Structure formats: structure tokens, C-alpha cells
Amino acid sequence: MTSPRIRFAAAALALLSLTACGSSGDKSEGGNVTLTYRIWDEQQKVGLDKVMAAFEKANPTIKVKIEVMPWEEYWTKLTADAVAGSAPDVFWMQVTYFPEFVTKGVLxxxxxxxxxxxxxxxNVVASNTYNGKLxxxxxxxxxxxxLYNKDLFKKAGLEMPDxxxxxxxxxxxxxxxxxxxxxDEAGKHPDEAGFNADKIKTYGFSSTNHSQTQWMNWIESNGGKLIDKPFGKYTFNDDASAQAVQFGVDLISKYHVSPPATQTNPPTGKAADMFKxxxxxxxxxxxxxxxxxxxxADFEIGVAMMPEGPKGRSANINGLGDAVYAKSKHPDEAMKLVKYLASEEAQKSMxxxxxxxxxxxxxxLAQGYVDFWKNTKKIDVSPYLEESKGTTFNMPIVTGWTGFxxxxxxxxxxxxxxxxxxKQGVEQAVTEGNATIK
Incomplete structure (x- = not known):
């Protein structure tokens, strides 16, 4: 069932109008300008405080107020503010919401x-581009x-393959x-006689109904395509896509190496809790x-690249953009802030x-992120970086996603x-999804 928040956001997006003016930025005493920068990650605010301090030092007449809005409220509030003409001067934009906001003239x-x-x-450029413009x-x-539990691997006498x-x-x-x-509770594996699939103590893998980290990757790695083109139509109702989705299900019900969907299906799934x-x-x-x-986690965490499918490895990449509100009261200052956030200095800091x-x-630039996790958390995240250099794809860049x-x-x-x-699932999803595209 669609939540009231999402129904509200989808309806409000359809009504977006920029006839109202202004934003949450204001003019301070002495001619200084205060910009509002909205994000949804409280943890990143700590890092961004340092970034903004450097920006303000170089631009003494501009102050930046970082406003944190939890993900659960972020898009509903941003939509409502855009409708009211009071959106923040600068804010984070995510690929699946980008089409709605850009086509309504908010950005x-x-x-x-x-x-x-x-x-x-x-991919990050593509997910922030419309009609050839950024x-x-x-x-x-x-x-x-x-992510893998190194302790469980050691206990089983196994190593993660290359x-x-x-x-x-x-x-x-x-x-x-x-x-x-x-x-299972008797120490047997799925391919051994007497294995009890109803009493599994430790699962080898977590296969869940999660698009970004799971079945979309199976589809693209099996030769399927989510959409025909940016701002186009859904196309994942072909046989290759259906086979890929079925593989995710088979990990649960056929091979018995993953927790049942009753435990992991959204919105109340416990997959992350089970791993921790x-x-x-x-x-x-x-x-x-x-x-x-x-x-x-009270165990050592390892990182490996996503598995390669019949068509090789194709992994989803989710890039964020810093957007400027089209009706900001301080467009020049907002543009100056975004240009700095896109600079090597700011991105290296984060x-x-x-x-x-x-x-x-x-x-x-990326090595700083790798070094931080290796030196402070003892986790080697370099597989993520290596993976980003291969075949990657975006979440569907289409209108209507937020309601669909x-x-x-x-x-x-x-x-x-x-x-x-x-097969029934992908056919139904594509039919209903394409009906939402404007």
C-alpha cells in the first residue's frame, strides 16, 4: 500500500508551480547573504561543516546554513517547499527524483x-542532465x-575468491x-543429505527484494535493460530480465542459501540486522x-565486487548532485557555492x-576515501572503486518513479x-510503470 507521504509527494509534484517567489535564504546585517543548504545525512554534516568553513573563509559575505532533513521526510518537505516557493537555495538531488523536479522547472x-x-x-553526469544541460x-x-563476514569465512575454512x-x-x-x-542447526549444508531448510542457523547470502543492490544488478548482468533511454520507457519485461529476477528468488527458495522473503521483504525487512x-x-x-x-558488527568486514553474470558485471551506481533552486533569492551566491562543492578541494575534503x-x-582523489576506511576502520573498500571503473548503470531516469x-x-x-x-512480475511492473511515465 502506498504511504500517505508518498501519495502526497507524488500529487504535489504534479502541481509544482514556480509562480511563488523566494527561498529560505535571507539577507543578514551588513549585506551578508545566508544560504540554506539542505541534506538528509546527519553524519555527512560533520564533514560538510569543514567544507563550508573553507568556503565561507574564501567568501566572507556568504554564510551557509546546513539543514538536515531525514530521508523519510526529505522529499515530501522539499516538494511542499517547492510548491510554496520556499525551497532551500541549494539541496541534494538524487537520480530517481531528478526527472520530476527538473521537468517541473524547480532546478x-x-x-x-x-x-x-x-x-x-x-553516470553521475547523466543522472543530473536534462536536454543536454546540467x-x-x-x-x-x-x-x-x-560485504562479507570474515569470521564466518574463517570458521568455514574459506576465502573470498577474486x-x-x-x-x-x-x-x-x-x-x-x-x-x-x-x-543448519545440525551443521549440515544445503547439498548434504538431511539438511533442514526450516532450521538454518547461518545463511551464506542475503537475497532480497531491493532494487539498487540486488535484482537490478542481476538484470543488467544478464543482458536485460531497465529502460530504453533516459526519460524513456521501462523495458525489463524480457526473458533475460525475468530469468535474472528468478535467480534472486531461487537463492531463497531453491538453493536455500538466503533468508526467506518473509523476513527480508520491505518495508520491514531485517536483512541488514541479520548481517550485523x-x-x-x-x-x-x-x-x-x-x-x-x-x-x-562485532566481526571483521570484508568487501568484494558484485558477481559477474552471463554478460559480465554490471553494477548500479547512485550519484548525488548539488542542485540550485530555480527561484532562489540569491542565485549568484548559490551558484558560487555549488561550483565550490563541485571542486577538487571540496570533494577531496569529503x-x-x-x-x-x-x-x-x-x-x-578517491584514494582518500579508501585510506580513511582502511586506516580507521580496517575495512578495504577499494573493490567499490575498482567496480566503478567497469560497466555501471543508473537507477531508471524516468518521470513517475516516485509514485510507481x-x-x-x-x-x-x-x-x-x-x-x-x-515473468508475471516483470510484465506487471513494466505495464504499470510505463503507465506512470508522462
Missing amino acids: ADLSPLGLDGAKYHP YGAPKDWGMPGI KLTWAPDGSGTLVELARKLTV AGQVAMYPANNALLPFVAPE ADQGYSFPGLIGDD EPKLVSIFNEVYLGKITA
Whole structure:
């Protein structure tokens, strides 16, 4: 069932109008300008405080107020503020929300900044581009990899291979490894006689109905495509896509190496909790989740790249952009702030503090993020960086996603529970999804 918040946000987006004027920025005494910069990550605020201090030192007439709005409220509030004409001067923009905001005229064209798109990760540029123009300055990116419990691997006498592979028929190293790591209460593995699938103590893998870190990666790695083009149509109802989604289900119901969907299906799934509790050996997760997982895990965490499918490895990359409100009272100052946030100095600062991989391309910049996690958390995150240099794809850049996503989750919950087939699920999802595209 669609939540009231999402229904409100979707309806409000349809009504967006820029007839109202102004933003939350204000004019301070002495001619100083105060800009409001809205984000949703409380942890990143600590790092951004340092970034803003450097910006304000170089621009003494501009002050920046960082406003943190939790993800659960962020988009509803941003939509309402845009409708009211009081959106913050600068704010984070995410790929699945970008089409709605840019097509409604909420975002300012950043062409005057003269940013060189070739210097940033191409996927992050694409997810902030509309009609050939940049409307979000590439800030950073994150992507899924396999977090794994090194203690469980050692206990099983196993090591993470250099490359994980999978295929719809279950062949490849992923299923094989997951079987060896899955143990029932009697100490038996799924391929052994007497194994009890109803009494599993430790699961080898966590397969869940999560688009960004799971089934979308299976689809793209099996030769399917989520959409035909940016601002186009959904296309993942072909056989390759259905086979890929079925593979995710098979890890649960056929190979018995993953917790049942009754425990992991959204919105109340406990997949991350099970990994932190040592009940799951391998857990696909975006690197942005590390600050929330690592502190609660009492075991050593390893990182591996996503498995390669029949068409190789294709992994989702989720890039954020810094957007300027089209009706900001202080457009020049807001543009100046965004240009600084897109600079090497600002992005290196955030990387060195361990908050994010920079949107700017360059191992010298990204290495700061890798070094932070290795030196302070004893976690080698370099597989994420290596993965980003291969084949990557964006979340669907289409209008209507914000209203469609809850329905998509509901449809795929039915697939993961075995109530409908994967083919039925992708057909229904694409039909309903395309009906929402304007």
C-alpha cells in the first residue's frame, strides 16, 4: 500500500508551480547573504561543516546554513517547499527524483558554471542532465558491493575468491560458495543429505527484494535493460530480465542459501540486522551503508565486487548532485557555492574524511576515501572503486518513479514470496510503470 507521504509527494509534484517567489535564504546585517543548504545525512554534516568553513573563509559575505532533513521526510518537505516557493537555495538531488523536479522547472540550469562534464563520473553526469544541460553538480557516488563476514569465512575454512560469478541456472562460484557458508542447526549444508531448510542457523547470502543492490544488478548482468533511454520507457519485461529476477528468488527458495522473503521483504525487512548479527555471511550493500553497519558488527568486514553474470558485471551506481533552486533569492551566491562543492578541494575534503567517493574522476582523489576506511576502520573498500571503473548503470531516469516505486516493491514482494512468477512480475511492473511515465 502506498504511504500517505508518498501519495502526497507524488500529487504535489504534479502541481509544482514556480509562480511563488523566494527561498529560505535571507539577507543578514551588513549585506551578508545566508544560504540554506539542505541534506538528509546527519553524519555527512560533520564533514560538510569543514567544507563550508573553507568556503565561507574564501567568501566572507556568504554564510551557509546546513539543514538536515531525514530521508523519510526529505522529499515530501522539499516538494511542499517547492510548491510554496520556499525551497532551500541549494539541496541534494538524487537520480530517481531528478526527472520530476527538473521537468517541473524547480532546478536551475547550471550551464553558467562551466563545469567540464568529462572530469566527473559519466553516470553521475547523466543522472543530473536534462536536454543536454546540467541541473545538478556531480557531488559523489555510491554503489553496491558484497560485504562479507570474515569470521564466518574463517570458521568455514574459506576465502573470498577474486571473482564471484552467477548464471540463471545456478552455475558459477556464488551459489557454490553460498552453499558452503549456509549451515543448519545440525551443521549440515544445503547439498548434504538431511539438511533442514526450516532450521538454518547461518545463511551464506542475503537475497532480497531491493532494487539498487540486488535484482537490478542481476538484470543488467544478464543482458536485460531497465529502460530504453533516459526519460524513456521501462523495458525489463524480457526473458533475460525475468530469468535474472528468478535467480534472486531461487537463492531463497531453491538453493536455500538466503533468508526467506518473509523476513527480508520491505518495508520491514531485517536483512541488514541479520548481517550485523552474524547470521548472514554475504550481504550486498552500498558503500554508503558502511557507517551504519560497521559500528554494530562485532566481526571483521570484508568487501568484494558484485558477481559477474552471463554478460559480465554490471553494477548500479547512485550519484548525488548539488542542485540550485530555480527561484532562489540569491542565485549568484548559490551558484558560487555549488561550483565550490563541485571542486577538487571540496570533494577531496569529503573523501579524506571518509564520507563519500568524489564525483570527480581520479584515483588520487578517491584514494582518500579508501585510506580513511582502511586506516580507521580496517575495512578495504577499494573493490567499490575498482567496480566503478567497469560497466555501471543508473537507477531508471524516468518521470513517475516516485509514485510507481511503492507499487513496484509490492509486485516484487509477491515474486519473492513465490505468489506470482518472475515473468508475471516483470510484465506487471513494466505495464504499470510505463503507465506512470508522462
